[in-house]
Amino acid sequence: MAKEKKRKQPASDAAPPAGGEGEGRSERKGKKHKRAKADVILPSQIKNKDKRSEPPERQVPRTIENTREPDETVCRPDDQELFAGNDADEFNAVLKQHMTPKVLITTCRFNSGRGPAFIEELMQVIPNSHYVKRGTYELKKIVEYAKNREFTSLIVVHTNRREPDALLIIGLPDGPTAHFKLSKLILRKDIKNHGNPTSHKPELVLNNFTTRLGHRVGRMIQSLFPQDPNFRGRRVVTFHNQRDYIFFRHHRYIFETKEKKVASKDKKAKASESKSKPEKEVICRLQQAQTVCDVAQECGPRFTLKLLTLQHGTFDTKSGEYEWVHKPDMDTSRRRFFL
Structure with a gap:
């Protein structure tokens, strides 16, 4: 007997994904959340300085000092x-x-x-x-x-x-x-x-x-x-x-002076040693820099x-x-x- 050809089921009758219906919804929510994150532009991503300064600044937190009750006796510079x-x-x-x-x-x-x-x-x-x-x-x-x-x-x-x-x-x-x-x-x-x-x-x-x-x-x-x-x-x-x-x-x-080590590239040393050493090596010289700091x-x-x-x-x-x-x-x- 000839083998009967299997009929293809319509798309509506297709089996649910392996993870079940709940997992499919969570995946869709995750994709929407990622898209929403991608739509948000951070100030650091704006190249123009003027436009970068347009986003609102951070709000000052409310404290007891800056929410003190109004006082008529507060001194003013023009008093x-x-x-x-x-x-x-x-x-x-x-x-x-x-x-x-x-x-x-x-x-x-x-x-x-x-x-x-x-x-x-x-x-x-x-x-x-x-x-x-x-x-x-x-x-x-x-x-x-x-x-x-x-x-x-x-x-x-x-x-x-x-x-x-x-x-x-x-x-x-x-x-x-x-x-x-x-x-x-x-x-x-x-x-x-x-x-x-x-x-x-x-x-x-x-x-x-x-x-x-x-x-x-x-x-x-x-x-x-x-x-x-x-x-x-x-x-x-x-x-x-x-x-x-x-x-x-x-x-x-x-006032104290502290020595700080600073790594700087020596171009002359690098040029002279470039023939004998690989190019990936970077020759650095340690310099002693003095910084003055005040301690209370x-x-x-x-x-x-x-x-x-x-x-x-x-x-x-x-x-x-x-x-x-x-x-x-x-x-x-x-x-x-x-x-």
Whole structure:
């Protein structure tokens, strides 16, 4: 009998692929995804510089600092009233170098623990500073003593349970008085790879004191230091304000020279050796290049300040008038700052 010819099945009756119907769909999705990727043009693939700059830039991430609540007291460069106030405030004579800063440092009545060590390092940070033992004298008598000897500022280090916990800065002779909470104190001996400061006048750096209150506090801190730093000493004292916390750091810059090996092709050597050696060999000569890099060495101490009160005049707890007082209800919003 003659063999019957097998009829070809129509395309609709063809068997599904070996992987099944689900696998065919996943393959089609994969191909579509690859095509979509191929259609996206990256900025690095655009040859024209002008067209390459047209794609939108990356968006700036939202942080607590750049989403802070609007504040009418933020200082602006064209604020003429602010500059006029600077010429009439209590720090003008020192900051314009009509007077040399002279700082008296004392303690509370019962000073112990790390208080004396902190004062010793604070005296190395602030030039022309002098220490007087408090004893049993009242603070008002200490203020009068400092006025009579032409001190421009008075710093009182307060200790609690043998640990420094507050700092009182009094501008002389007429104030103001700033009361700071002191925390996270680390002395020089506890800082790894610390350096020892020299007697040169340091350079002062103040960061992020943006409001009128912050501007006033910054000028008060600035009046503690001479306005003619000695850059040969390479000392830098930094007060960095972030979210109303003032971080203090003291560094000394060191310039080091490092030798770097650079491989460069020697054309003459390559031409002379090309006859005897294969062309694939590249003859390189190592050159010694010196690079200068600066390294910041921390000298200490390291601590954090938070402003609690700012008072008119010198220290007076009974009849003193306050410019600004920190209250608990001010901390209801994380995006509200005062300095």
